[in-house]
Amino acid sequence: MLKRKANVWITGLTSLFTDISSEMVYPIISLYIKALGGGAVALGFIEGLAESTASLLKVFSGAISDRVGKRKPLAVSGYSLSALGKLLFYLARSWPVVLVGRVVDRFGKGVRTAPRDALIAESVGSEGRGGAFGLHRAMDTAGAVIGILIAYWIISRFHLHAGDASLWIPVFKKLLLASLFPALLGVAILLAAVETGRGPIKRSVKLTFSGLDIRLRWVLAVVLLFTLGNSSNQFILLRAAEPDLGFSPQKVVLLYLFYNIFYMLVSYPAGRASDRLGRKPLLVLGFLLYSSTYFLIALRPNLIWAAMALYGLYSGVSEGVMKALVSELAPSERKATLLGLLATLEGIGLLPASLIAGFLWSYISPSAPFLFGGASALISALIFWWKVR
Numbered sequence: 275m276l277k278r279k280a281n282v283w284i285t286g287l288t289s290l291f292t293d294i295s296s297e298m299v300y301p302i303i304s305l306y307i308k309a310l311g312g313g314a315v316a317l318g319f320i321e322g323l324a325e326s327t328a329s330l331l332k333v334f335s336g337a338i339s340d341r342v343g344k345r346k347p348l349a350v351s352g353y354s355l356s357a358l359g360k361l362l363f364y365l366a367r368s369w370p371v372v373l374v375g376r377v378v379d380r381f382g383k384g385v386r387t388a389p390r391d392a393l394i395a396e397s398v399g400s401e402g403r404g405g406a407f408g409l410h411r412a413m414d415t416a417g418a419v420i421g422i423l424i425a426y427w428i429i430s431r432f433h434l435h436a437g438d439a440s441l442w443i444p445v446f447k448k449l450l451l452a453s454l455f456p457a458l459l460g461v462a463i464l465l466a467a468v469e470t471g472r473g474p475i476k477r478s479v480k481l482t483f484s485g486l487d488i489r490l491r492w493v494l495a496v497v498l499l500f501t502l503g504n505s506s507n508q509f510i511l512l513r514a515a516e517p518d519l520g521f522s523p524q525k526v527v528l529l530y531l532f533y534n535i536f537y538m539l540v541s542y543p544a545g546r547a548s549d550r551l552g553r554k555p556l557l558v559l560g561f562l563l564y565s566s567t568y569f570l571i572a573l574r575p576n577l578i579w580a581a582m583a584l585y586g587l588y589s590g591v592s593e594g595v596m597k598a599l600v601s602e603l604a605p606s607e608r609k610a611t612l613l614g615l616l617a618t619l620e621g622i623g624l625l626p627a628s629l630i631a632g633f634l635w636s637y638i639s640p641s642a643p644f645l646f647g648g649a650s651a652l653i654s655a656l657i658f659w660w661k662v663r
Contacts, residue, residue: 279397279398280397280468281393281394281397281467281468281470282394282397282398282406282409282410284463284464284466284467285349285390285393285394285410285464285467286409286410286412286413286414287413287460287463288353288460288461288463288464288467289410289413289414289417289460290413290414290416290417290420290460291417291456291457291459291460291463292353292356292414292417292456292457292460293414293415293416293417293418293421294417294418294420294421294424294453294456295356295357295360295421295453295454295455295456295457295460296356296379296418296421296453296457297417297418297419297420297421297422297425297530297534298421298422298424298425298428298449298450298452298453298456299360299363299425299449299450299453300507300530301422301425301511301526301527301530301531302425302429302442302446302449302523302526302527303321303372303376303508304317304508304509304511304512304515305442305446305511305515305523305526306363306366306372306442306443306446307320307369307372308512309442309443309446310366310367310368310369310372310443311368311369312369312372313636314509314512314632314635314636315632315633315636316369317506317508317509317512317628317632318505318506318509318628318629318630318631318632318633318635319373319628319629319632320369320372320373320376321376321505321506321508321624321628322505322506322624322625322626322627322628322629322632323373323377323625324373324376324377324379324380325380325506325621325624325625325628326621326622326623326624326625328377328380328381328382328383328384328621329380329384329617329618329619329620329621329622329624330384330618330621330622331381331384331385331618332384332387332388332614332615332617332618332621333388333611333614333615333617333618334614335348335352335384335385335386335387335388335389335610335614336388336389336392336610336611336612336613336614336615336617337610337611337614339388339389339392339471339610339611339614340392340607340608340609340610340611342471343471343472344389344469344471345389345390345392345393345396345469345470345471345610346389346393346464346467346469346471348385348386348389349386349389349390349393349464349467350386350461350464350465351382351385351386352382352383352384352385352386352387352389352390353382353386353457353460353461353464354382354461355378355379355381355382355385356378356379356382356383356386356457357382357454357457357458357460357461358378358379358382359375359376359377359378359379359380359381359382360375360379360450360453360454360457361375361454362374362375362378362379363375363376363379363450363453364447364450364451364454380621384617384621387613387614387617388610388611388613388614388617389610391407391597391601391610391613391617392470392471392601392609392610392613393467393470394406394407394410395407395597395601395609395613396470396471396609397468397470402549403549403598403601403602404545404546404547404548404549404553404594404595404598405542405545405546405549406545406598407545407594407595407597407598407601408541408542408543408544408545408546408548408594408595409541409542409545410594411537411541411542411545411590411593411594412538412541412542414541415534415537415538415541415589415590416538417456418534418537418538419531419534419535419538421453421456422527422530422531422534423531424452425449425527426524426527426528426531428445428448428449428452429445429449429523429524429527430524432445442523486603486604486605486612487603489603489662489663490600490603490604490612492657492658492661492662493596493599493600493603493658493662494600494615494616494619495657496654496657496658496661496662497596497616497619497620498619498622498623499650499653499654499657500561500564500623500650500651500654501619501620501621501622501623501624501627502623502626502627502650503627503646503647503648503649503650503651504564504620504623504624504627504647504650504651505624505627505628505630505631505643505647506624506627506628506631509628509631509635509643509644510571510578510581510582510585511526511529511530513571513575513578513640513644514526514529514578516640518575519575519576519578529578529579529582530582532579532582532583532586533582533583533585533586533589534586535586536582536583536585536586536587536590537586537587537589537590538590539586539590540586540587540589540590540591541589541590541593541594544556544590544591544592544594544595545594545595545598548595548598548599549598553595553596553598553599553602554658554659554662556591556592556595557591557592557595557596557599557658558655558658558659559591560588560591560592560595560596561592561651561652561654561655561658562651562652562655563584563585563587563588563591563592564585564588564592564647564648564651565648565649565651565652565655566584566648567581567582567584567585567588567648568581568644568645568647568648568651569644569645569648570584571641571644572641572642572644572645572648573641575640575641596616597613597616600612600613600616601613627647630643630646631643631646631647634646
């Protein structure tokens, strides 16, 4: 068990270095697409298609992991594919190549997420599961903070302005090339993990809802409803760069850093609190924080810094706690499958959500996607409180 407990730190360090890489890139994706000739609709298509297509893999990856009784090989493969996606970003000369790179990157996330989460869940007892997932999220987000700081340092050396977006491309290329190194280091660290799978099982793993705890069914249903209004974070960053707010690329990166600092600080305490107080109160609070964030951006965009603080609190309170809840309610022989199904439901709605956001932005107003997302989260909070006992 002591060797297995080390998996929490190993997977945490892997996520830390992978997120250093990913978050060096993520804050500039919307700006990179803009510089390569894409707009809000292209952004919605890229983010929605990439996240949704890859998310379909998460449940199947989890099912395969349960069927073969192995976690580590799929996790390593997934992190390796994400590194390849960064290389494609670097090579892009037009926004459709960014789409390909984004799909490969998210494909890797789809392959690795459920087996990695099962590896964490099986490395600790149920009484420490919230803390384990919270620690993992905190280390993941610490990597995000470091990555964003590196991105800001690189971009600020070149004094980019909010004018001609095509002038941003050479600087973004340097940043993308640098992001490859921590991505590869994360893969190397994961090789030290101890396998927790128990070997192949004799019967097939079911992907149906039959036989599941009714609470788990409601949890998954609410997650799907919520996700339909949960468009890509890139729309928040794009909103900051609109003329009325006028954020430069450097300031957009700092805004995203601000969000991740709150996310990092809250993740582990929230996970530990859910071990003591239960998962439900934390998750309802998370939905309400998300709703407040989006309504604030829609109605008072000049307070976008405050909105991003609330958004960081939402992410820290919700993400690890939701995984801990699902891992507790899932049967042991289907744990990776159902963790994968959770991740799939969280991602599958991103295609319609991001397409809706892109069209609402383009044909109504930049505030419209945020009003829609805020209302969806508020309804999700009410149903979760009512139905999940």
